[in-house]
Amino acid sequence: SETKKLLILPGDGIGPEIMREVARIMAWMSRARGISFDITEDLVGGASLAVHGVPIRQEVIDKARAVDAVLFGSVGDPKWASAGFDRRPEIAILKLRQELGLFANLRPAKVFDALAEASTLKPEVVRGLDIMIVRETVGGIYFGNPRGIETLPDGSRRGINTEVYTTPEIERVARVAFDLARKRGNRVCSVEKCNVMESGLLWKEVVTDLHAREYADVELTHMLADNCAMQLVRNPRQFDVIVTGNLFGDLLSDLASMLTGSLGMLPSATLGAVDANGKRPALYEPIHGSAPDIAGKGQANPLAQILSFAMLLRYSFDMHEDAALIETAVANVLASGLRTADIMSPGMAVVGTEVMGEAVVREL
Amino acid sequence: SETKKLLILPGDGIGPEIMREVARIMAWMSRARGISFDITEDLVGGASLAVHGVPIRQEVIDKARAVDAVLFGSVGDPKWASAGFDRRPEIAILKLRQELGLFANLRPAKVFDALAEASTLKPEVVRGLDIMIVRETVGGIYFGNPRGIETLPDGSRRGINTEVYTTPEIERVARVAFDLARKRGNRVCSVEKCNVMESGLLWKEVVTDLHAREYADVELTHMLADNCAMQLVRNPRQFDVIVTGNLFGDLLSDLASMLTGSLGMLPSATLGAVDANGKRPALYEPIHGSAPDIAGKGQANPLAQILSFAMLLRYSFDMHEDAALIETAVANVLASGLRTADIMSPGMAVVGTEVMGEAVVREL
């Protein structure tokens, strides 16, 4: 088989140490399954600011474009908290999304059986939860113009951002949601604020039309974003796939993640459009942050990063069997009672980053 | 004492029947405490659309301006669901906010001891919860221009909304939050997305400056909106007062309400600016919707509407004693085991709207 090119961007905080555990999995894949990767590594976020003065270099973006998939750690570093709007570590991820056209962020919120008690919600409300949120990530208010802060003649100031969505932008992300739903529970809930925002009204119309034209076999419902925030708390298992815009998706996917009680377990994928050569740009990252408070201490949970790698195998290389092997190994390690500090509960054994990574390999 | 002028707008669905239970409380106040109100009533929402063809008449807005306080039921009617963007029943509430300058929406999320089990969250996470969310309600993306849907030369369409916040708009709502915090836990958490939106960056700066200038005695923290959605699920009791913009406030206040497990219990107030005569426009409404499915059946929970009236007494007339009397009566009725269907739990007695209203009066 042809070489599989990966760009690895560990980023800040716990990024580098949890990424090392993925390297362990890759080594196993090469040993046991004869699958190897052509890997480049580079700096992003605070780590890049420190060395290059920018959160991400053009060179890194070009590399990301050239590979088959990007495996991302996390960015964010208190050292750069007051560095100004143009030097935020977060720019690294925003630029990668924009420049590679990574428009569909897939955010599974899944409760692992062994961790159902970890949620602040009652176990009977979340047990078996398995939602997929598809969030648009290159449009909406994150990127619309005009934007900025201007000073008015009277000396007061005005901050402006613009939410813009076009028919094709809505259609392509809705398509991702419908396609995913067909492989899952076959239900899509489209979320906006069509009762106050015209961009939401257009969103709803475009999703409805696409559904009627091409996806009538999938069940489609619509929900206002405020109601969706409530329903995720009231009865999260009513959802299969949720599709929504950039800003609502930011809040709702984080909310959904927290329902599981174990952020340290949740991966994500962000996909672009398939190009003329059949190549689809893609970035995979854990949903948790850089956790600067525990960085370098060997305590971080590497499982979300490992599961992000499993998503990479599945979505970028169609290696469903290998992805499933890794996912099962993670579930088994949890069932055996091993826990990192973030998911620790009475009666379990607390282990560090490396022991957890080794346990997954042993299980494989 | 001078006459207290109220405009009562029952609206749609269960609005009229729960408002009748407030009338019962008013009758008691006149009998037992010699306090009476000068009341006008009118139509809004679907009820107004049906008779007048518009969700709210200018005449009703003028009346709302003339009175001391507006007591609002709820709007929303499936009959008008496809009536078009300009004839949504919701326009009634949006117009009242805009035209009366009702810029600060106070949304308490409080767990009643007797109902702690009703939440989908574990009782130990929510027991004693008492958050106040202060949401800006006349600015932000709800009202900014340009807005609309336009057709592009290639036939595709584009939906646009604009988020705008100015220094004075941010300051006045932050002031409401700081003032409230001083009478509560003395802590304010300001919420925005300053890492991706300049309007959020300005928000954070203005709140920080105001705090340093006038409210240094109050503890101020800042939080990103996505993180706030998570923290409300992870550990909601960490919050005292949250202040945020219109759109984030819409989602976060509904999310916070659902943590209590009993939407049928939660009131709200929306306040404007004190004018030259010392008068402050104000509107009070339950946070639940019009619940068309149970409308007219006498099953609706009147307590949020009754508690909205208590808020009206407190915020518009400084009648703290009377407000507290009503609030205690409601808590006692719950403690005695009476429940409407929405908050029913095993071992309690299910009652209808009228019996619940009567029970509160008896308790008074």
Ligand SMILES: CC(C)[C@H](C(=O)O)[C@@H](O)C(=O)O
């Ligand atoms: C880091 C930040 C810019 C980003 C966002 O707001 O999109 C993050 O919260 C996310 O959800 O990936």
Ligand SMILES: CC(C)[C@H](C(=O)O)[C@@H](O)C(=O)O
């Ligand atoms: C009815 C609707 C326009 C309104 C809003 O979105 O503000 C409602 O959800 C609210 O929170 O009061």
